[in-house]
Amino acid sequence: MEFVETIGALRERLSGERVRALVPTMGALHAGHLSLIDAARTAGNGRATVIMSVFVNPLQFGAGEDFTRYPRDIAADRAKAASVDILFAPPTDELYPSTGAPPIRVIPELDPPRWEAAVRPGHFAGVLTVVAKLFNIVQPQVAVFGQKDIQQATYIRAMVEALDFPIQLVIAPIVRESDGLAMSSRNVYLSSDERVRALALSRALRATDAQWRAGERNVEVLEAAGRAVLDATPGVITDYFAVAEPHQLQPIAKAGTGSIAMVAARVGRTRLIDNLILGA
Ligand code: AMP
Secondary structure (H helix, E strand, O other), X not given: OEEEOOHHHHHHHHOOOOOEEEEEEOOOOOHHHHHHHHHHHHHOOOOOEEEEEEOOOHHHOOOOOOOOOOOOOHHHHHHHOOOXXXXXXXXXXXXXXXXXXXXXXXXXXXXXXXXXXXXXXXXHHHHHHHHHHHHHHHOOOEEEEEHHHHHHHXXXXXXXXXXXXXXXXXXEOOOEOOOOOEOOHHHHHOOHHHHHHOXXXXXXXXXXXXXXXXXXXXXXXXXXXXXXXXXXXXXXXXXXXXXXXOOOOOEOOEOOOOOEEXXXXXXXXXXXXXXXXXXX
16 A cells, blocks of 8 residues: 555556546544445456545534544554555645635535535535545546445535536445444544444434335334434434435435435534435
């Protein structure tokens, strides 16, 4: 694995590499991130140069969010990402050279903003701007993202279509702890008590899925099943629990094949998200 910190060095290293697969991350790597490396290898038929980026993108954090305390451990990341070809970990000023907000951004205008976009204004503009930069720097044929951030994946798909990036997107399944908690770099924030309460998110999704499997299709009823689990767990504050269609994550009245149940909730000071494809 080669460790690269500048755009210039990365471009030089990549010149002549014909097939490139990019795995963007914010680091603090866990098994979920590592599963994306395998997905990148598979998508590239084993012939792609796999580039993982590690960059805690200030642009996608709102005021009062956890940018400063977000876990950073590049030494551990270098060890865990040993199976990539290149680990690209630029300092902040390599991607955003001037201080303050960059003057040009990719701003999604999918009206009205829902779910994460409603709770975190400006978040997806920050995500799309950094992902567009990474796409232009790496010029990959394949880019791999996780279903864990399904709304992010939907925005990136919309950007790829709208801006004609010639990139195949791969969305890899969610990797969970053995008790069901979706792996996340933010799980390290949880106290042992909060760690137990955090299981309410995956339990709520499974409760909705159980209703689906029993034949329920009314979204109000499906959502109520999930919310009941969250509401019954002290110390968990729900931002939203919703069932949506899988393509643009629009609200629906009747659930169909592949409908997505999505949840965001705060457990103490930690905000967690999770989702599940009904019946999958
Ligand atoms: P992050 O470092 O949290 O920005 O995540 C980087 C990439 O890893 C994103 O595409 C995420 O969706 C994906 N990811 C995060 N957690 C998981 C997980 N538990 N399973 C699979 N992919 C994940």
